[in-house]
Amino acid sequence: MGERLVLLEHRNLPGADTLAVYESISGYEGLRKALVMEPRAVIEEIKKSGLQGRGGAGFPTWIKWQGVLSNPPGERYVICNADEGEPGTFKDRELMLRLPHMVVEGIIIAGYATQAHTGYIYIRGEFTEPARAVRRAIDEAYEEGYLGDSVAGSGFRFDLNVHLGAGSYECGEETALMSSLMGERGQPRAKPPHAPLPVVAGLWSKPTLINNVETYACVPHILRRGGEWYASMGTERAKGTKIFSVSGHIRKPGNYEIELGTPLMELIELAGGVDGQLKAVIPGGSSVPILPASRCADVKLDYDSCRAAGTMLGSGGFMVFNETTDIVKLMAVTARFYAHESCGKCTPCREGTRWMSKIFDRILRGNGRPEDPDLLISICNNIDGRSYCPLGDAAAWPIRASVQHFRHEYEYWIQHGESPLGPHSVPRLTRDSHA
Amino acid sequence: MTVASEYKKGRFSEAALKELEEIASHYPERKAAMLPALWIAQREYGGQLTAEAIEEVARLLGRPTVEVEGVASFYTMYNLGKRGKRHLEVCTCLTCAVLGASEVVRKLEERLGIEVGQTTADGEFSLAEAECLNWCEAGTVVQVGSKYFGNVTPENVDQLLEEVLRTEETTGVGQADTVVKVHLGRRRERARHTGEGDSTNG
Amino acid sequence: MPDSQLVNIVINGRPLTVPKGEMIIEAARRIGIEIPHFCYHPRLSKETGANCRMCLVEVSMPRRGPDGTVTLAKMPKPQTSCSLPADEGMVIETETPAIVEARRGILEFLLINHPLDCPICDRGGECPLQNNTLHYGPPTTRFVEEKRHLPKAYPLSQHVVLDRERCIHCARCTRFAADISGDAQLGFLKRGADMEVSAYHETEFTSLFSGNVIELCPVGALLSRDYRFRARPWDLATQKSICTECSNGCNIKLDHRAGKLVRVNARVNEVVNEEWTCDRGKFGMGHISSEDRIRRPLIREGDAFREATWEEALSLVEQRLREAGASTAFLGGSLSSNEDLYVLQRLWREVLGSPHLDHRMGPSFARNVDRIRVLGHTGVVRSISDLEKKRTIVVFGSDLAVEQPIVYLRVRKAWNRHDARVIEIQPASLRSPGHSNRVADFASVSARYDPAERVGAAWDLLRTAVEQRLVENSALPNMVVGKLDTAPTCSVISALSSILLEPPVAVLVGADAVRSMDMMDVLEPLGALAQALGDAWTIAVPASKVNEQGARDLGILPDTVPGGSPSATFGFNSHEILESAGKGNVSVLWVSGLDVAQEYHDPAFAARNLEQAPFVVFSGMHLHATARMANVVLPVCSVAECDGTYTNVEGRVQRFYKAYEPSLDVREEWRIASNLAARLGCPMAYVTWRDVLAEIAAKVPIHRGCTPDRLAGEGVLREEPVLTGATKP
């Protein structure tokens, strides 16, 4: 199938981050089109496109938009989730850096469709370069009247603010992001069945739409070329294109935009092939279960096929590992990540992630115990489904899958106190994660 | 007579106070300016969130000090007072780890004469490991303040250090300033276009 | 918030009907199912709750198919019952194998970093973590790593120590400080497994309510510094009581051992203190078991006291009273029980024929009838819990959290939970009160007056009400209308102009006004407003000592008999009593409880006259400055050593219970008084305190309902006196 460039078509066009160049590639046409439609009709177009959230969960976008629009009149907000923190993912970074107007345009259309007048783009604090690009785009959009009291002369008012985080993966979780945006510690907030959805009561308890950067970036194209055109790409149940951030032991790392449903192995080919021999792939960011090479052959990159293979499409953070990769060490890094990023609010995630990380440290010090693999699985089971927000689940899934698929490597470490792949295996570790 | 808040004079400059007010105007509640206010404070207090900085933010936002300290200590980027002027953060998360981040860390430790988590005696450098910086295509990634360095290897570490030394920016102040500036926009200009701005503009 | 709509749910196969929105954990309680939990607390906000994950249950929701058939869809993940609002058709399972497993997992997580130092932990024996582990926990530990190490015992406040290794991060204490006491001095720092509870930069937690977090903490992380290592819970006996440290009448439990008070915990009374206490009460009652209690009667000999028998002491007092007759006076009494006060005033009025009784420490000694005329009632809060129904609450001249701690919590709750608007009109000195429970922190308007402007501030409030047409001139007394233009005004008026006094309104007038010579001038405009608005408005001039209201109601006043009616003859007020005693015109002065030489508004005046008084009897627990000036000292029982009732600030008569036999040679005051009456030839037929209580209920109309059985629960709000003489001037 090859690449199918929609969002990234002009990624290398010099100046594509400026308004003038962006307009020359049909920029803001989607917005102009939307502004003469009824908000409901805009949502209808999104519905036709079959667009699903690109932030990780793949939730149908139009349902959220509809949810916000159907509230009684009143203040409502639109948020762009640009916290991109999922290990292995760097697509939002490139979109913001090279094509910030595309993201801004998508957010304005979403604002119009949901009849919100204020938007926030929450960018992770480390992303100062992408944030500057977005800032410049917003300033230009104000100057040209695409933002402000009368968007493109339509009389529709929309203001867009930039808000930066300050270092926390959990703030990518939508309710934690709202806490952070409201000036609090980045801890998640109640959701159904305990509290209303954000589309009913989100930021400051007002109806709030939150979508990922890439999701918004799809919107201008859908408006411009029609939902049906967009839906013609991809598969029956996963429409359109998706950007995969390919990294690891791969010859040409980078972002690849492909139609959903493209075979996994084809993406590897597109990215120049494995640097070495394929051992495993994590297809959707660190939170999804690892796929051993043996299972990669038939997998297609869409939601259903990934699920059937025991993993998930996630955020599209596609990490490739070759034969030198020591899975136990790889998972030690993963465990350390979640222990570091757990917000601390709920018991299973706060205690479970740290405990697992300590177990990995001990195994890697040569003090593994025969019961450790089962203990890890049991801890994963005790976190999975019981934490306050999905970060706990995300910590449990990859580790549990790694024990299931690579138990022999754990056993080797435990028996011998060293890597089954010898001293040159990767990743090499700097030190205990919690010395 | 309403209670006048008995503000202790803080270190926020007039310009900083104006920035804060502009940022606060983006939200329906003042508390939402917490993160940007902490960034402003870090810059105004020379790159560190000292106790006085936290107290000033608490006063300016009308929030309890413990709440502000709780927010500041939740996030990893604020400097609560242990870092060097140039704070090097090496991503040692998954992709960078398999691509050799630990060698980069070792090399930096060797060159700086400190270990991860430490600051050089002259206060010039500090070194830390970071979780995913999300530019994995360029692993190993090193972040210094508002700058990302990609494809760092033990071989080009010296080049990186030179470049870091060439820039004037110190991490605590420079990064904070960049972040603050990104919050500030040209929303005022809009008034000119719609013709309802103040006349001094025209 | 539960609403009035009812829904049908099923818990463990049992159908029940509950208010829609009631949390499932509460609904389960209705049918006797206790779902284990740590972080949940019904009075704390749900917003930051549901974090411990102990209360997980399985949930199925009805789902209507396209053909109209309803099927049950089980939610894939278990849900926390503490935050799950009941909804129609919900089916809950609390004991499935998956749930039992989940609980075991959660407990294991909570225990891995817990030091398990139960044998030396003060919470041992009454620890939810310990108890839940016993019932639901894992049999052994699988945790072989190093536990978290943190400095032990960080002194969080004057009264509370924090042991962070034991903390399970339930956020109960932080939520208490943020939602209930409002000082917001506790919070979480850092994140993940490094997260810890702290006050800002480990500074002191200066809340006036810090002790509550000890009881809220579901483990032994927050402990009382006083109680630390003093006893184990299972060694303690406990008794229901009433806090004696202010007039709010908090319901408490006295935990005691070997005839000594060991600690004070809150006891639930929804209409008074809910389940809170303030630090003054929780940590301030130690004096009832202190070493300096008076152990037996004392008789002055020269410059010193000698110990005496009761017989000796009482016959000496008897002899002096007999000689003095009507030239005796009684001062104090606001620390005594209703039973004590009733019998004491009988001794005075009926046996000695003296009308000279007063409990007030000044400076204003306005006649009670005048006060009632101005206020329309005796100036009680009427109902602490009703403050929640007010739309506007004005705090006038009061450092409320200090003067009326529990009233303060209710005012804050009215603001926090029911959106009441709070206005404070305060003396300038209250700008920085030196504690963190300031009304200013949540008041919509904080106006400050100079002490010289106090009366003007009160008139400004009335003028604001008139301006807003909350009240018409015609509804105000002519005298007051006449003064609207001429009475003083002050800067407060401009601060008030911006706010709306939406009824119902309550005004709480505090010490700055009450403890001033201006009291009646301040009350004149406020009382007129209160009367004009009737029930839409309340004005309260709250009592401050534990039974000050009882003393007011039961005639420890020179012009009022028990029940509030004017007495036939008017006696001396406190000032006159002291003055006459100093001049020798009062030959026996009896002081009860209060340290008059210190607490009188003009201490030097009081001390000088006490010094010169011919014969002073003191009845009380401690040998303070006033007691030291007495000729005879009669030691009395503490609240833990006898039964009785107090009347709190809202006029609620509440029962306290004897916790243990006194180890000292002390007696109840009512017994002392009735013994003296008998000696003086007028025996009173009281055998137990119940006889006195019954007589009060029978003879004092406002105490009609105060029978022992009715007093057992939330206490009884005594009626308001009907004033025959009080008409609109």
Ligand SMILES: Cc1cc2nc3c(=O)[nH]c(=O)nc-3n(C[C@H](O)[C@H](O)[C@H](O)COP(=O)(O)O)c2cc1C
């Ligand atoms: C721990 C955690 C981290 C997340 N991080 C991100 C993120 O960085 N960016 C993002 O768009 N979504 C992230 N999500 C998903 C969001 O919660 C949310 O589903 C998404 O923003 C919705 O947008 P979409 O519908 O456009 O995908 C995260 C979720 C979890 C549980």
Ligand code: SF4
């Ligand atoms: S799972 Fe729990 S501790 Fe982890 S991030 Fe979510 S709420 Fe915080």
Ligand code: FES
């Ligand atoms: S009691 Fe429900 S989560 Fe803690």
